Amino acid sequence: MPITVVGSVAYDSVETPSGRYDRKLAGAATYFSLAASFFAPVRVIAVVGEDFGPEQEAVFHARGIDIQGIEHAPGKSFYWEGSYLDNLNEAKTHNTELNVFATFEPKIPAAYADSDFLFLANIDPVLQRRVREAMPDVKLVAGDTMNYWIKDHRPALLEVLKGLDILLINDTEARMIAGNPNLLQAARGVMALGPKSLVVKHGEYGATLFHKTNPGSIEQHTFRAPAMLLEEIIDPTGAGDSFAGGFFGYLASQPTITPDAYRRAMFYGSVMGSFACERFGTERLQQLSRKEIDDRFIHFRRLTHLD
Amino acid sequence: MPITVVGSVAYDSVETPSGRYDRKLAGAATYFSLAASFFAPVRVIAVVGEDFGPEQEAVFHARGIDIQGIEHAPGKSFYWEGSYLDNLNEAKTHNTELNVFATFEPKIPAAYADSDFLFLANIDPVLQRRVREAMPDVKLVAGDTMNYWIKDHRPALLEVLKGLDILLINDTEARMIAGNPNLLQAARGVMALGPKSLVVKHGEYGATLFHKTNPGSIEQHTFRAPAMLLEEIIDPTGAGDSFAGGFFGYLASQPTITPDAYRRAMFYGSVMGSFACERFGTERLQQLSRKEIDDRFIHFRRLTHLD
Numbered sequence: 256m257p258i259t260v261v262g263s264v265a266y267d268s269v270e271t272p273s274g275r276y277d278r279k280l281a282g283a284a285t286y287f288s289l290a291a292s293f294f295a296p297v298r299v300i301a302v303v304g305e306d307f308g309p310e311q312e313a314v315f316h317a318r319g320i321d322i323q324g325i326e327h328a329p330g331k332s333f334y335w336e337g338s339y340l341d342n343l344n345e346a347k348t349h350n351t352e353l354n355v356f357a358t359f360e361p362k363i364p365a366a367y368a369d370s371d372f373l374f375l376a377n378i379d380p381v382l383q384r385r386v387r388e389a390m391p392d393v394k395l396v397a398g399d400t401m402n403y404w405i406k407d408h409r410p411a412l413l414e415v416l417k418g419l420d421i422l423l424i425n426d427t428e429a430r431m432i433a434g435n436p437n438l439l440q441a442a443r444g445v446m447a448l449g450p451k452s453l454v455v456k457h458g459e460y461g462a463t464l465f466h467k468t469n470p471g472s473i474e475q476h477t478f479r480a481p482a483m484l485l486e487e488i489i490d491p492t493g494a495g496d497s498f499a500g501g502f503f504g505y506l507a508s509q510p511t512i513t514p515d516a517y518r519r520a521m522f523y524g525s526v527m528g529s530f531a532c533e534r535f536g537t538e539r540l541q542q543l544s545r546k547e548i549d550d551r552f553i554h555f556r557r558l559t560h561l562d
Numbered sequence: 563m564p565i566t567v568v569g570s571v572a573y574d575s576v577e578t579p580s581g582r583y584d585r586k587l588a589g590a591a592t593y594f595s596l597a598a599s600f601f602a603p604v605r606v607i608a609v610v611g612e613d614f615g616p617e618q619e620a621v622f623h624a625r626g627i628d629i630q631g632i633e634h635a636p637g638k639s640f641y642w643e644g645s646y647l648d649n650l651n652e653a654k655t656h657n658t659e660l661n662v663f664a665t666f667e668p669k670i671p672a673a674y675a676d677s678d679f680l681f682l683a684n685i686d687p688v689l690q691r692r693v694r695e696a697m698p699d700v701k702l703v704a705g706d707t708m709n710y711w712i713k714d715h716r717p718a719l720l721e722v723l724k725g726l727d728i729l730l731i732n733d734t735e736a737r738m739i740a741g742n743p744n745l746l747q748a749a750r751g752v753m754a755l756g757p758k759s760l761v762v763k764h765g766e767y768g769a770t771l772f773h774k775t776n777p778g779s780i781e782q783h784t785f786r787a788p789a790m791l792l793e794e795i796i797d798p799t800g801a802g803d804s805f806a807g808g809f810f811g812y813l814a815s816q817p818t819i820t821p822d823a824y825r826r827a828m829f830y831g832s833v834m835g836s837f838a839c840e841r842f843g844t845e846r847l848q849q850l851s852r853k854e855i856d857d858r859f860i861h862f863r864r865l866t867h868l869d
Contacts, residue, residue, distance in 0.1 A: 439791040460767035
């Protein structure tokens, strides 16, 4: 079933212990849609500047991604500059330029209206909410956020959380939202704000899925997926968005969304996140085959299953 | 098959966010032997002072642990004082008194000579090596160590590593020993120093087992066990030693030690580590049933298995 994603299509300059690059195509919606495109049809809502042309469009078209919802505006695309020199698990931001994103008014193409799945990538919660309200008929809504919105835009973020089926965040973000250092208690606190399911990503240690089935015993309804131990983490940028793309893309590929489908989705999320780290930027996601994805899924199963 | 463990039998004063206690029976050999006693016969080599009497002996006897190798010396038992107020994953040491441990000369009772399994808990590597050499006929030797020995007693520690079948340490210790921040590369570096298998404990994120089967591809021979998400981590003291007791105890209970047995041992290690954190000191391990252990094993399987 088709997924619509709203989020940033951007340029990144990044330095990691393995090297650096300048102004490569990036952004949460880019990583998400590339990863999800291996599982389901994907449609993007974003805004780009005059620096986004046929070469960048080709990256999406090569994966069959619908980009008629990417609006072109005068000026430059969103730009982010960061490094992971001290800690591969956490980016240090050196520069953020909103550029065309500063005045972004998301418009949903008529052709997107029959999307069953909606992913609200990490952008201003005001925009997330606007897109959510413009697509009232979607069946499943997932979203992401980050420390900046949690700290300084809490009221707007709380409105978004109310409308989410699934929230995907990391440990620090879960603890920040709930104001509780204990992960299980933090998960319960976050889910009390709206999301029926919560995926907490632990970087190199994998991720945990919580379901709101019975508030008194969510530890009975959790699932843990591992992460891949990589010989070299070339570039962690986009790993979380790629996780979300694999996770949500897999759910969208299923005829019915069972608890077992959620568990397998966690594995596919972890698989796509691991690929994203293997090369700079989106390189690995652009040159990936479904067979490689399925082989890594089998590897993850062997890594965690007793028999 | 019987396990002999050498390590500290001590008194701890500990403060955690859940409360505090003064001079409770503790020490690596105590936690290890209580946890392992649910799986195999355990024999302890240690030294205690005049503060260790019938009440403490009863704790071991209640679990059928052989303590004829616990030597009584004039003076006080080893004493440790620490807290986990800022970070439940890492103890802050306030005071360490070696006391009778300062002049400890391990002696192995004749009745221990037929032990098939030997565990060298976290003590001076010079003592670990002496016990290892005094028991040349054991079939499987595992050990633990800590940052203090890695930093300031490296030559003695390297001698111990040469003679180990299995080393159990945490992430920070693995990275310190190998001098490499990448976990996979650090694991390979540590195993090049001797241990045929390496268990790296990740605290609340579980643990990873590495096997030295083919140096070029250890990532193909890894296994990840989860940790339990606990409503409240009352006291993490002894969790690592309890993990080691569950892991090594389970291996000692097996007629043949297969790769599958290693995987299940990782689960039992994680199970025993999780119980240790549920109450202060050794309280939970003293009041535990085999049924509770097996139920939690099943919970861990559900937590990680796709079907």
